[in-house]
Amino acid sequence: MAFLLVSAYFLLTHTQGAPAENGALLETLKSQVGLFSNKSEHYSAQVRPPGTSRRIPQTIIIGVRKGGTRALLEMLDIHPNIVVAATEVHFFDWDENYVKGIDWYRSLMPFSYGNQITIEKTPGYFTSPQAPERIHDMNSSIKLQP
Structure with missing residues (x-):
């Protein structure tokens, strides 16, 4: 589900296209996933x-x-x-x-x-x-x- 939300986010916000390299795309996805989750369970x-x-x-x-x-x-x-x-x-x-x-x-x-x-x-x-x-x-x- 998170993947679908991230995909929708990129479709709506990044009209210039995806980063050129797969590694850059992966890092961008990882950094954006936090936007869609409640981080309360991640507190130390x-x-x-x-x-x-x-x-x-x-x-x-x-x-x-x-x-x-x-x-x-x-x-x-x-x-x-x-x-x-x-x-x-x-x-x-x-x-x-x-x-x-x-x-x-x-x-x-x-x-x-x-x-x-x-x-x-x-x-x-x-x-x-x-x-x-x-x-x-x-x-x-x-x-x-x-």
Whole structure:
């Protein structure tokens, strides 16, 4: 999807043509991709933008593997009021992560402002017998998006 957005961007903004060499075109594409993504998940652990905090997700995307959950997450991540966890966390379905506690889970979330919604996606929650109860115990009003 990002490739399509970048291609559309170049069609609309670069009427003089593409750079002469493939290497130059590749570097131009790499530099422009950042225009279309929410960079919240790329903050290092030491960098905290003023006025932000790491919060537990208000929404969790669940679903079967290869069911389009990554595409859904990437589309939502375009919205400025949504921040997403960079990786599948497997907090509620893997015992070795769940025993690390809620503070560990929160530490894996991106920094967000008060008006932003934090979203996490782990398709493995769909097939985990313990995940629904654990998620409910964390936040009984959380939104689950299958």
